[in-house]
Amino acid sequence: MNEERDRFLTEAMGMCWHDFDPDDHINTYSLEAYICKKCKGFILGNNDFSVEEDFSRLLDWVKGQKRFQKLLARFSEPDFKDAGKGQSARDKFADELYLFLKQ
Ligand SMILES: [Zn+2]
Numbered sequence: 001m002n003e004e005r006d007r008f009l010t011e012a013m014g015m016c017w018h019d020f021d022p023d024d025h026i027n028t029y030s031l032e033a034y035i036c037k038k039c040k041g042f043i044l045g046n047n048d049f050s051v052e053e054d055f056s057r058l059l060d061w062v063k064g065q066k067r068f069q070k071l072l073a074r075f076s077e078p079d080f081k082d083a084g085k086g087q088s089a090r091d092k093f094a095d096e097l098y099l100f101l102k103q
Contacts, residue, residue, distance in 0.1 A: 002050075002091070002094070002095070003046075005049070005094060005095065005098045006046065006047050006048060006049050006094070007046070008098055008101070008102070009047070009049060009058060009094060009097065009098060009101075010046065010047045012101055013057075013058070013061050015047070016036060016038055016039040016041065017038075017046060017047075018034070018036035018038065018039065018041070018043050018045070018046050019036060019037040019038045020034035020035065020036050020037060020043065021034070021037075022034070031044060032044070049090060049091075049094040050087050050090050050091045050094065051090075052080070052081065052086065052090070055080060055090045055093075055094070058094065058097075059077075059080065062097065068097070068100075071093075071096060071097060071100055074096075075089065075092075075093055076089075080093065
């Protein structure tokens, strides 16, 4: 997980990069949850864009914006869901998006 990248992208999406104490969790059902000190939300953790579930939110955000279409066109969408190369494809896309936005 690339935390600096994921924090930057989360905030670029207008979402909260949650601030929580990892030692202070609430056990709920079988999940470990936290309360964010910033948004007061009940959360499971921060975005990790190498993970498919979090990545799909990033991809939806990217797809809705014209400025990202050139970058998106260099990738093949099925790769992001591929069981084998999916994680590296998602990481590579998130890395390039991060560099693009940092410019
Ligand atoms: Zn938060």
